[in-house]
Amino acid sequence: MTDGTEQVITADFDVSQWEPTPYQVEGTNSELSTVRAVKIFEGDIVGTSVADLLMAGNAVGAGYVCSEVFAGTIAGREGTMVIQHWGVAEGTATASSGHIVPGSGTDGLAGIAGKAIFTQEPDGQHRLELRITLPEDV
Template sequence: MDEQSDLKALRRASGTFEVKMEPQAAGPETAAVEGSGTQLGRMLLHKRFSGDLEGAGEGQMLTAVSDTPGSAGYVAIERFVGTLHGRVGSFVFQHSGTMDHGAQQLSITVVPGSGSGELAGLAGRFALRVDKGQHLYEFDYTL
């Protein structure tokens, strides 16, 4: 395998992260729609990654929480700045998630063309899980 194809090989990064969500002031668009019971919200995200990803994530999240137990949706944009397997740079994650009566669907991908520095050309999918309160990730990517 030559150096160019080796760089495009699928790799996996794993580790942990801490997250702090900071609710933002409610505007008129966040009020519950009469009769629907759905509440809209907005939050700032602050993350600290450890492991194969080392650095910080900052972003914004929009949420919709219905009055049906365990049902909600969110979208978010998050910029990561730090290192990935020792390569320095930044990139942007795009999040889209729903919960339907507790059943979760989550998609977190790298925004195409958002990589900079040694992470230019990055593409990938990010998966997370929470185990006993700890946030764990696996990030499958090509570079």
């Protein structure tokens, strides 16, 4: 059971590894790829994640869907969790949203629930904002 209080936690992250594997589907006009990315988080979220993305892009826009496994510390609690998220872009307009997979939290993050928003600042800095609830005691 969570204490019901939503916390908003943000942190910057760097992408330390980006391994795309292109693939083709007959009849598409977009570049398609799977990507394995490794991220390093600093700030109120500390740790690393491994993300597997499906990506599509063309001259007008791009999009992705992702499953990401995070290991580290959030709000002073250490553990792992899985985030499912997606994003689309058209020119400079972007949208992104995601959620923590229910029941995916382990150890100190057991019972974590909430939403994840990944953004990239104009200067290129990547950021994660979590809107989460945590159980009172783990």
